[in-house]
């Protein structure tokens with residue numbers, strides 16, 4: 001078998017993607033997978049091939065953290081940097097790996113063999129610490145595994161020859177309810193839908209009171225109705241359905257498990273949604289960290305096509321045509337925001353659009369588009385079989401159905417738990433093996449959600465009390481809640497897309513304040529600064545990322561203030577660093593370490 005030249009590889013990728021500029025992210029990913037990185041020459045060839053300005057292609061390559069415009073080593077190791085990975089020892093293990101590879105974090109080894117760095121949460125919090133090696137996930141890192149991986153890297157062993165158990169990812173389903181425990185057969189939801197009119201199915205979904213599971217909790221029935229009623233524009237009007245599987249919120253991994261164990265149900269939900277809105281094309285936007293799911297999901301799609309559950313005249317219904325494409329993300333949390341996701345699907349940088357207009361009227365390619373979370377679509381498929389009234393009997397008055405929680409942190413049994421809405425935090429803690437008396441806080445719905453303290457454990461999961469996209473991170477009384485918020489401040493500063501100044505600058509200022517307090521140079525002044533930045537972010541940011549970026553600091557300052565206070569140096573303003581200490585090396589080099597060379601003694605003399 002002859003080996004392809006880089007040019008032949010690029011040509012093959014472009015041909016496979018039909019030279020289509022909307023597939024730019026997929027094109028760059030496939031080329032990088034084959035060639036290791038995206039050189040200026042490669043970007044120029046791609047730009048010519050898909051007839052886009054080179055600046056646009058470079059802008060896209062530079063936006064996504066999983067694309068490299070410089071060589072990153074034959075083995076690119078990324079350590080998941082969520083607080084739960086840290087709690088399981090990721091920081092020390094990463095240092096151990098760097099030491100063994102003679103590497104500084106963030107740098108490529110001189111021989112071009114490897115680089116080691118951190119990345120935002122990889123969605124493996126129930127089995128951390130986790131890493132990505134060339135974007136393949138490896139979980140349950142420990143010292144032994146680190147040594148083994150270093151040996152494999154040093155001996156240049158291809159990833160395909162690494163022990164298969166390294167790549168085993170567990171589902172850890174601990175509690176099933178209507179979704180995870182469903183017994184409906186493949187095609188049931190579609191058979192039920194196609195026996196009714198699209199409007200009748202829409203009525204069922206509206207009657208179910210299903211609300212979006214991706215965070216905002218908007219009524220799914222109303223969203224589908226608005227999309228259905230919107231008119232497509234231009235010479236080729238179309239409607240689209242998008243399943244949002246970006247799942248970038250730290251601490252959230254339930255969509256990973258739904259796509260592993262209920263892929264048919266999710267695709268069926270997408271097809272039911274397409275039937276309702278009149279879409280012929282749909283997309284699953286899968287986060288890059290879940291690359292390992294791609295082949296199995298493609299296989300499910302192929303089987304569905306063979307069974308006439310996708311394609312032309314689905315289930316013999318004349319004119320019911322629908323198919324699904326999978327797009328992989330490339331390491332950008334912001335692409336979970338629906339309009340940024342659509343930009344990314346169009347082959348652009350993931351920058352949220354100005355809204356209105358909303359995607360339901362002007363979404364993918366400016367056409368009416370319904371963007372729904374994985375869990376929402378799975379629930380829609382169930383409703384198609386069992387009806388809206390049945391669904392509404394489960395849960396609470398304002399939150400019908402169940403919620404799938406991703407539980408991690410200080411508990412004996414981390415994993416996936418599905419509950420009817422209305423369950424209390426205390427009940428969940430008891431189920432997952434977190435002792436109430438030893439638990440000080442739970443972070444609900446990830447860093448952008450809410451941090452609750454022990455006094456609040458009677459509160460209930462549901463839109464009327466504690467809405468959540470699914471993350472449930474448990475912190476015992478030994479944990480330092482300042483460190484938790486500190487980690488989240490870095491997450492937001494790293495993931496801000498940089499489009500609007502309040503968020504670009506505000507998230508960095510927040511991170512700097514938290515770094516300063518961490519370093520022991522904080523004062524009451526910095527706490528006030530955090531509150532000021534919070535106001536700025538909430539009022540002037542362009543999208544939800546900015547609006548929520550200060551939530552972890554705000555909550556922990558209200559509920560765990562001693563964790564901050566014991567770090568504060570004084571109540572007055574303190575500079576971010578100790579100038580006298582910083583100058584100590586200079587004093588030594590110049591041989592002047594007498595009292596007058598110290599800033600403090602100078603200040604005393606002058607006063």
Ligand SMILES: Cc1cc2nc3c(=O)[nH]c(=O)nc-3n(C[C@H](O)[C@H](O)[C@H](O)COP(=O)(O)O)c2cc1C
Pocket residue numbers: 211212213214215216217218220244245246247248249333334335336337338339371372373374376377543544545
């Ligand atoms: C910064 C940011 C990240 C988001 N990430 C996700 C995500 O990973 N998955 C998701 O379903 N929704 C996410 N959302 C919410 C989506 O914008 C959108 O509301 C959701 O996909 C709609 O689906 P639903 O109605 O089923 O909840 C995010 C929103 C913001 C502001």
Ligand code: SF4
Pocket residue numbers: 334351352495496497498499500501503504541542543544545546547
């Ligand atoms: S708020 Fe932040 S993430 Fe959202 S558009 Fe502005 S810079 Fe980007």
